[in-house]
Amino acid sequence: MSTPEMNIATFLAKSATHHPDHPAIVAGARTVTYREFYRRALSIGGELLARGLRRGDRVAFALHNSPEVLETVFGCIAAGLVAVPMNARLHAKEMGYIVRSSGAKVLIHGAAFTAEIDEHLGEFDGMQWRFEVGGTEGIEPYDRLLDSVTPLEAPVEVTADDASWLFYTSGTTGRPKGATWTHRTGRVVVVMNYLADVYNIDHDDVVLHAAPLSHGSGIVALPAIARGATNVILDALSFSPELLFDTVARHKVSHIAFLAPTQIVAILDKYDPDRFDLSTVKAVCYGGAPIYLEHLKAAVETFGPIFAQIYGQGEAPITVTGLTREMHARFAATDDPRLGSAGIAxxxxxxxxxxxxxxxxxxxxxxxxxxxxxxxxxxxxxxxxxxxxxxxxxxxxxxxxxxxxxxxxxxxxxxTKDMVVSGGNNVYPREVEEVLITHPAVASVVVFGIPDEYWGEAVHAVVVTEPGHQVTAEELIRFCGENLAGYKKPKAVEFVPELPVSAYGKILRREVRDRYWTGHDRKVGGGARRVATATP
The missing domain is CATH 2.30.38.10 (Luciferase; Domain 3)
Known part of the structure; x- marks a missing residue:
């Protein structure tokens, strides 16, 4: 029998004890203190258990960046339940698959998703309770979770191997797979090792979340909460460099939790030192995709030695290898090619x-x-x-x-797999192909990533049409958008009379793809002009 160990939510409990009136979450005009944050999490966890959920049951949620994301995560974890975050950009059909696959009994979502979920409600088999942030008549309001008459008194006991989080990452079969993180994963790896190897967040830090809290930025929130830091959520549904600059200056942000390379390119393009004061920023964590070396050099030159790179994946969260701020500074100053590496273990x-x-x-x-x-x-x-x-x-x-x-x-x-990383988002060609092949005008199709100066890689489809059928690229892209998240749609569709196949009839994806990468020194993330991961 496993010995009980510390619940991840104990980090929040300790911060609520040490810093009860300190701002924990700031989002627009809303401020939640650590005392209130902890109270809300205990209420959510207690109410879900009162509804009949048991330790290990899954709770899925689809929420735009907001305090409710962190409240839901810590409420679930405090109760010994398993949080199942879903990318807010997913199509309702994709969300339904994750709910079914995880066996989630509860779905918490924002009002922005209500109509699409209602339209595809048959995809959400197994869901027993549904709560909405925003208040549509006929759906239980999220606020009911915050007003439980049976809140938890403290985080429940768990074992180190108990599941705490299911991170759904796409697979080569075209269906997402749920990488299972345990309490040890969150407690030791995500929290303690981020503080040790990436950036040592302190109570006085103000941490800005400009990327999805359902993914990388939300993971960095765990060590920030453990240290009692203030978490500021960028008050926008889409990324805005100007809003980021204004938010940094207004709140004196010291650490930007996570940026994708595309976001670094965007802030480089929009930054005006005469208009924006970023002097309080001490560290910016970035990852999710490779970055062009010239973009990275320009970022270090423009903003200073504040960048820390992480390389990991959903199956090994946050950091497998990394480049510290000190490494960035040293390698940039000496034009060392190691600046283009993914760092050390x-x-x-x-x-x-x-x-x-x-x-x-x-x-x-x-x-x-x-x-x-x-x-x-x-x-x-x-x-x-x-x-x-x-x-x-x-x-x-x-x-x-x-x-x-x-x-x-x-x-x-x-x-070795066929994943495309476009703007920090993972796209597996099979997912897109399985949608395109259902269109009556498509006889065969192959999807892959091609170099893109801004996105790193752009999703590209090459299609052979059925005899006698006509279809435009715009129609096929729109068709994908009706079934997939917007970032998974092809940026372009190319029509050819035939595709090369093997002796067994399998489309030779790499043969088609490779001609787009001629002259590039790698086949991920753009790879052009001596990019950031050039071979030493």
């Missing part, structure tokens, strides 16, 4: 680059990146086949191709 993480047999390769040689340590997920939720494929003898096989230099710096080169 984190303190308690072991990383190897191996060949097809799992044997480590020599520095300078390419192979698949594998990872070992507490950073690795417990497995994929209810997907033993995918778990066995990804986890072998204690190692996570990431599907990324890379190489080490002789000093242990990792360089990303390509992917």
């Amino acid at each position: 984190r303190t308690d993480v072991e990383v190897r680059v191996v060949d097809a047999d799992g044997t480590p390769v020599a520095p300078g040689e390419a192979g698949e990146i594998i990872v070992r340590g507490d950073v690795v997920m417990r497995g994929y939720w209810n997907n033993p086949e995918a778990t066995v494929e990804a986890l072998r003898e204690g190692w996570l096989y990431t599907g990324d191709v890379g190489t080490f230099d002789d000093q242990g710096y990792l360089y990303l080169l390509d992917r």
Whole structure:
């Protein structure tokens, strides 16, 4: 029998004790103190348990960035329930699949999603309770969770291996898979190791969240809350560099929790030192996709040595390897090519680059990146086949191709899987292909990423039409938008008379894709003009 250990929500309990009146969350005109934040989380957890949920049950939510995201996460975790965040940009059909796959009994969502969820309610089998932030008649209001007559007195006891969070990440089968994070993952890896290896957040820090709280920025919120820092949420549904600058100046932001490379490009383009004061910013964490080396150099030159890079994935959250602020400063000053690397293995993480047999390769040689340590997920939720494929003898096989230099710096080169990273969002071609192939005018299709100066990679579709049928690229892109999140739609559709196939009739994706990458030194994230992950 497993021994009870510390619940992740204890971090919030301690901050509420030490700093009860300190602002925990600021969003527009709203301010929530640590005392109130903790009270709300205990109410949510207690009410869900009073409804009949039991430890280990899943609670899914679709919310735009707001205090409700963090309240829901900590309310679930405090009750021993499993939070299932969903990207707010997903289509309702995709949300429905995640609810069914996770077996979530509860769905919490914002009013912005109500109409689309209602339209596809049949996709949400298994959901027993539904709460809405915003108040539509006929749906239980989220506020009812905040007013429970049976709030928790404290976070419940859990074991280190109890699930706390399901992070749904797309898979090569075209269906998302739920990477299972435990309380140990959150407590030791996400919180303590972020503070140790990425940025040591302090109580006096003001942490800005400009990226989705359902993903990277929300994960960084955990160590910020553990330290009793103030979490400021950018008050906009879409990213605005000018609003970010104004928010930094108004709240004296010291740490920007997470930016995708596209957001760094955007702030570079809009920054005017005569208009905006960013002098309080000490650290900016970025990741989610590779960044062009010239963009990174320009960012360091413009904003100073404040950047910290992380490389990881949903199966190994936050950081597998990284480049500290000090490394950025040193490498930028000396034009060291290691500025273009993904950094070194984190303190308690072991990383190897191996060949097809799992044997480590020599520095300078390419192979698949594998990872070992507490950073690795417990497995994929209810997907033993995918778990066995990804986890072998204690190692996570990431599907990324890379190489080490002789000093242990990792360089990303390509992917063994076919994932496209566009603007920091993961898109798997199979998902898009499975939608396009259902269109009556499409006979065959292949989807992949092509270099894009702004997005890093753009989703591109090459289509063969059915004889006698005509369709435009705009029609197919619109068709995708009716079934997929907007960021998964192809940026362009190209029509060809035929696609190359193997002797077994399989479309040769790489053969089609490779011609778009001619002259590039890698096949991820743009890879042009001596980009950030050039081979040493």
